[in-house]
Amino acid sequence: MANELSGKLVAILVTRGFEQVELTEPRQALHDAGATTHIVSPEEERVRAWDHTQWGDEFPVDAHLDVANPGDYVALLLPGGVMNPDRLRMDARAVQFVRTFVEGNKPIAVICHGPWTLIEADAVRGKRMTSYPSLKTDLRNAGADWVDESVVVDGNLVSSRNPGDIPDFNHEMIALFSREAERVHAASEQR
Numbered sequence: 001m002a003n004e005l006s007g008k009l010v011a012i013l014v015t016r017g018f019e020q021v022e023l024t025e026p027r028q029a030l031h032d033a034g035a036t037t038h039i040v041s042p043e044e045e046r047v048r049a050w051d052h053t054q055w056g057d058e059f060p061v062d063a064h065l066d067v068a069n070p071g072d073y074v075a076l077l078l079p080g081g082v083m084n085p086d087r088l089r090m091d092a093r094a095v096q097f098v099r100t101f102v103e104g105n106k107p108i109a110v111i112c113h114g115p116w117t118l119i120e121a122d123a124v125r126g127k128r129m130t131s132y133p134s135l136k137t138d139l140r141n142a143g144a145d146w147v148d149e150s151v152v153v154d155g156n157l158v159s160s161r162n163p164g165d166i167p168d169f170n171h172e173m174i175a176l177f178s179r180e181a182e183r184v185h186a187a188s189e190q191r
Helices: 020-032 083-088 092-103 115-120 133-141 163-189
Strands: 009-013 036-041 046-051 054-060 075-078 108-111 151-154 157-160
Touching: 009 020, 009 092, 020 036, 020 046, 020 054, 020 075, 020 108, 020 163, 075 092, 075 115, 075 163, 083 115, 092 108, 092 115, 108 115, 108 163, 115 133, 151 163, 157 163
Parallel strands: 009 036, 009 075, 075 108, 108 157
Antiparallel strands: 046 054, 151 157
16 A cells, blocks of 8 residues: 555544544555545644543644535545544534535545434435444434444445454555545546
8 A cells, every 4th residue: 555545635524522543543544545634624723632531632624624625535534533423413514525525426434433424414325334333223223234344345435333443444445545546537537
């Protein structure tokens, strides 16, 4: 995994309380694959992580949610944490941001409690996916086929359960995002 995503821009949508490792490790995997990432957030300049049982580090916001254009990004990463997706699903701007990726059939990687935002965007119906176990009923009620596996890929969606799954998650996320980048590149060359 060296430069599969060279020159590609990936959005990471978070707000206060995202699980730190669910941003930092996938983000590093994206950077290692050559991607550039933007932290997109409704927070103004910095956004604070949750680190297992206490507040974690602060991270600079690259693009405020009010001005971030989903069309600028080839893919979307949705870290979990309990607070983060719970806040995002209550923010109409965040839900619309996610919905734009879904409607554009762009790849989305989601982990842990992150699917709450996808549920709010009506993006899980008919999808086979996984999540933190406490979301099983929420996902099933929203029309998803929930399974207890470390990583699940269904179309343009890759999902995982928790931080312990990050190695599998990163591998499949990079593969999915790379396939999409190749597809977009091939389509642009045919024009």
